[in-house]
Amino acid sequence: xxxxxxxxxxxxxxxxxxxxxxxxxxxxxxxxxxxxxxxxxxxxxxxxxxxxxxxxxxxxxxxxxxxxxxxxxxxxxxxxxxxxxxxxxxxxxxxxxxxxxxxxxxxxxxxxxxxxxxxxxxxxxxxxxxxxxxxxxxxxxxxxxxxxxxxxxxxxxxxxxxxxxxxxxxxxxxxxxxxxxxxxxxxxxxxxxxxxxxxxxxxxxxxxxxxxxxxxxxxxxxxxxxxxxxxxxxxxxxxxxxxxxxxxxxxxxxxxxxxxxxxxxxxxxxxxxxxxxxxxxxxxxxxxxxxxxxxxxxxxxxxxxxxxxxxxxxxxxxxxxxxxxxxxxxxxxxxxxxxxxxxxxxxxxxxxxxxxxxxxxxxxxxxxxxxxxxxxxxxxxxxxxxxxxxxxxxxxxxxxxxxxxx
Amino acid sequence: xxxxxxxxxxxxxxxxxxxxxxxxxxxxxxxxxxxxxxxxxxxxxxxxxxxxxxxxxxxxxxxxxxxxxxxxxxxxxxxxxxxxxxxxxxxxxxxxxxxxxxxxxxxxxxxxxxxxxxxxxxxxxxxxxxxxxxxxxxxxxxxxxxxxxxxxxxxxxxxxxxxxxxxxxxxxxxxxxxxxxxxxxxxxxxxxxxxxxxxxxxxxxxxxxxxxxxxxxxxxxxxxxxxxxxxxxxxxxxxxxxxxxxxxxxxxxxxxxxxxxxxxxxxxxxxxxxxxxxxxxxxxxxxxxxxxxxxxxxxxxxxxxxxxxxxxxxxxxxxxxxxxxxxxxxxxxxxxxxxxxxxxxxxxxxxxxxxxxxxxxxxxxxxxxxxxxxxxxxxxxxxxxxxxxxxxxxxxxxxxxxxxxx
Numbered sequence: 001x002x003x004x005x006x007x008x009x010x011x012x013x014x015x016x017x018x019x020x021x022x023x024x025x026x027x028x029x030x031x032x033x034x035x036x037x038x039x040x041x042x043x044x045x046x047x048x049x050x051x052x053x054x055x056x057x058x059x060x061x062x063x064x065x066x067x068x069x070x071x072x073x074x075x076x077x078x079x080x081x082x083x084x085x086x087x088x089x090x091x092x093x094x095x096x097x098x099x100x101x102x103x104x105x106x107x108x109x110x111x112x113x114x115x116x117x118x119x120x121x122x123x124x125x126x127x128x129x130x131x132x133x134x135x136x137x138x139x140x141x142x143x144x145x146x147x148x149x150x151x152x153x154x155x156x157x158x159x160x161x162x163x164x165x166x167x168x169x170x171x172x173x174x175x176x177x178x179x180x181x182x183x184x185x186x187x188x189x190x191x192x193x194x195x196x197x198x199x200x201x202x203x204x205x206x207x208x209x210x211x212x213x214x215x216x217x218x219x220x221x222x223x224x225x226x227x228x229x230x231x232x233x234x235x236x237x238x239x240x241x242x243x244x245x246x247x248x249x250x251x252x253x254x255x256x257x258x259x260x261x262x263x264x265x266x267x268x269x270x271x272x273x274x275x276x277x278x279x280x281x282x283x284x285x286x287x288x289x290x291x292x293x294x295x296x297x298x299x300x301x302x303x304x305x306x307x308x309x310x311x312x313x314x315x316x317x318x319x320x321x322x323x324x325x326x327x328x329x330x331x332x333x334x335x336x337x338x339x340x341x342x343x344x345x346x347x348x349x350x351x352x353x354x355x356x357x358x359x360x361x362x363x364x365x366x367x368x369x370x371x372x373x374x375x376x377x378x379x380x381x382x383x384x385x386x387x388x389x390x391x392x393x394x395x396x397x398x399x400x401x402x403x404x405x406x
Numbered sequence: 407x408x409x410x411x412x413x414x415x416x417x418x419x420x421x422x423x424x425x426x427x428x429x430x431x432x433x434x435x436x437x438x439x440x441x442x443x444x445x446x447x448x449x450x451x452x453x454x455x456x457x458x459x460x461x462x463x464x465x466x467x468x469x470x471x472x473x474x475x476x477x478x479x480x481x482x483x484x485x486x487x488x489x490x491x492x493x494x495x496x497x498x499x500x501x502x503x504x505x506x507x508x509x510x511x512x513x514x515x516x517x518x519x520x521x522x523x524x525x526x527x528x529x530x531x532x533x534x535x536x537x538x539x540x541x542x543x544x545x546x547x548x549x550x551x552x553x554x555x556x557x558x559x560x561x562x563x564x565x566x567x568x569x570x571x572x573x574x575x576x577x578x579x580x581x582x583x584x585x586x587x588x589x590x591x592x593x594x595x596x597x598x599x600x601x602x603x604x605x606x607x608x609x610x611x612x613x614x615x616x617x618x619x620x621x622x623x624x625x626x627x628x629x630x631x632x633x634x635x636x637x638x639x640x641x642x643x644x645x646x647x648x649x650x651x652x653x654x655x656x657x658x659x660x661x662x663x664x665x666x667x668x669x670x671x672x673x674x675x676x677x678x679x680x681x682x683x684x685x686x687x688x689x690x691x692x693x694x695x696x697x698x699x700x701x702x703x704x705x706x707x708x709x710x711x712x713x714x715x716x717x718x719x720x721x722x723x724x725x726x727x728x729x730x731x732x733x734x735x736x737x738x739x740x741x742x743x744x745x746x747x748x749x750x751x752x753x754x755x756x757x758x759x760x761x762x763x764x765x766x767x768x769x770x771x772x773x774x775x776x777x778x779x780x781x782x783x784x785x786x787x788x789x790x791x792x793x794x795x796x797x798x799x800x801x802x803x804x805x806x807x808x809x810x811x812x
Binding site for chain 1: 446448450451454455463465466467468469470472473474476478512513514515517595596598599601625632633634635681685687688690691692693694695696697698699706707712713718719720721722723724725726727730733734737738740741744745791792793795796797799800805808809811812
């Protein structure tokens with residue numbers, strides 16, 4: 001976790017050092033902090049953010065005030081210090097109180113505090129391979145015990161933290177059965193159903209019309225590129241395999257993307273912008289296609305890489321190009337990317353073991369399967385990203401700290 | 407439905423009029439059509455799109471060829487006409503066959519054919535109100551019969567088409583019970599579970615910590631702005647109401663956005679770009695927040711409005727602004743938008759009736775509820791957008807036509 005390093009003892013020794021300017025048309029509240037920084041707040045933003053029980057529901061934590069009823073040029077009759085914060089009496093008599101802590105946490109001009117987060121540990125396959133071959137239970141391999149996860153939320157916190165750090169984690173000493181595995185998944189959140197069903201168990205056959213259910217080799221990919229919302233987590237538990245093959249290669253997609261950006265910035269840009277259509281149409285009664293064609297490397301509005309969508313098998317015929325020249329550039333970029341993903345340096349490959357399920361962040365870590373022979377029974381499930389992240393944050397930071405930044 | 411109007415009898419009377427150029431480095435296949443248009447196809451794109459059983463799985467409809475194994479400058483040994491299409495023998499001996507129909511459907515330079523789609527009928531509240539007060543079963547009100555939906559897929563096709571056209575539809579003569587209502591939902595797809603549960607039934611109380619479960623007036627909004635993937639459809643069935651109030655206002659968000667763009671293009675741009683954070687944190691064990699902060703008006707990569715995210719109650723404190731000046735502009739734009747949404751011209755308001763559930767596209771149509779008194783029991787469910795659209799397209803266009811454009 002990257003703790004925020006700002007000294008939280010920022011309340012001023014001398015309240016008189018807090019300078020107020022009148023909130024009038026386009027007026028702002030100005031708060032100078034002990035560390036020399038100064039925050040400015042618009043009147044309408046403050047009124048809209050009023051934390052009183054009339055304006056902000058104390059249980060549901062939802063806004064009650066009709067924001068559009070606030071005049072854009074709202075002004076205050078009085079602004080006074082009051083204990084740990086500032087009380088504002090608005091024209092029309094409504095009173096709002098903001099603690100200095102709240103003002104500091106929510107300062108936007110400038111932003112002063114960042115919500116807590118987990119620092120990702122990016123890895124290459126080589127890093128993990130060397131540890132794993134010496135000892136699959138080495139400290140370098142992200143893992144938790146089944147019992148600790150089932151025992152209490154601290155165990156769930158430890159588990160979800162490993163997933164957030166490494167993008168995957170093993171769960172040691174799990175009972176080799178379907179029911180216990182499903183209960184394990186539910187420690188994070190409910191199972192996400194899809195057109196294939198919910199929690200699944202299968203022995204290799206072609207009853208489900210998707211290559212994932214065959215015995216063929218599957219190159220590394222992310223699941224559900226055909227969904228608007230790709231599954232966030234996937235868990236695999238190998239219950240039995242009488243036969244050979246069927247190893248699991250994993251690749252850290254964020255690490256691979258970092259390498260792509262170094263090696264070939266143009267390819268990185270291409271894969272971050274060209275929209276790729278996808279479909280799941282093997283079952284007679286569905287043809288799932290996402291709401292939009294999304295690029296392979298997806299970034300949030302701040303430009304941070306947050307999601308990898310890569311499954312060449314599920315890619316539909318590409319007929320939407322900005323220019324015909326984009327065609328060759330896309331294939332060129334995809335080849336550079338694919339070469340990184342399949343290089344020995346990047347692939348961490350291992351044999352799943354009964355009793356040691358593996359869960360991974362499907363938005364970051366790509367998975368595959370080598371070809372196999374014999375009877376092989378697996379079970380597993382998807383969990384939504386939103387529910388997983390909620391659980392991750394609450395178990396690791398505590399409810400108070402998570403709510404602090406709403 | 408906007409049928410594609412291109413004459414599909416485009417196969418040439420005289421095959422000799424088809425001109426081939428050699429596919430060599432950066433070479434392309436060139437196909438002139440009867441209507442005077444000409445399509446060009448890159449060699450690598452053609453090879454990657456090979457439809458043979460070795461390259462494209464006939465059942466799962468997934469790509470089998472490893473795209474990155476294709477040389478960027480792949481060339482052909484021969485190109486010949488063969489019945490209804492073109493056969494290409496690639497250097498290295500693999501043979502591919504493309505029908506003229508497939509080539510025309512997938513032409514990208516230029517795009518010649520558009521997949522079938524349903525034309526949306528945008529409405530104002532006034533349009534529907536005038537019809538509804540005369541007769542709630544007027545032809546102008548989108549509706550289907552419970553029996554026809556339960557009978558066969560043609561009924562489901564009719565229902566989903568109404569939803570796609572109007573953004574909502576009533577289902578007449580539905581049994582007034584929970585079980586039948588759930589079966590009705592499942593005619594489209596499985597119910598989407600959330601942290602609140604799956605198919606729900608409730609009588610007004612505060613057991614679920616969200617304003618939606620209270621008796622307060624709720625302004626029009628979309629549900630689940632705190633999810634990465636907002637629920638696609640929502641169905642409401644009023645089972646019983648002994649009391650007064652509780653009417654349902656609906657607003658066509660796409661029509662309202664069209665008006666906003668006319669009235670105030672700057673406000674439209676603001677609401678299409680400023681990221682808005684959201685949360686659902688009323689229940690002690692969750693704090694759901696989307697993967698990114700999304701704008702209120704969401705567009706696809708072609709710039710088409712595809713989704714409205716609007717729930718002022720669930721909006722978190724906004725601390726991310728490109729510039730401080732954006733603050734006032736956001737509140738100004740949101741006020742113009744909110745005024746349109748609450749204007750009599752735009753709101754279609756009615757009283758739900760037992761036996762006549764209403765389903766709506768939550769990505770387009772905003773809903774609310776006026777305050778009420780008395781005992782009121784509702785049931786309903788969410789359905790994912792992807793599963794709904796799959797069902798919509800398959801029941802309306804048929805599987806062959808849907809698969810044609812993959």
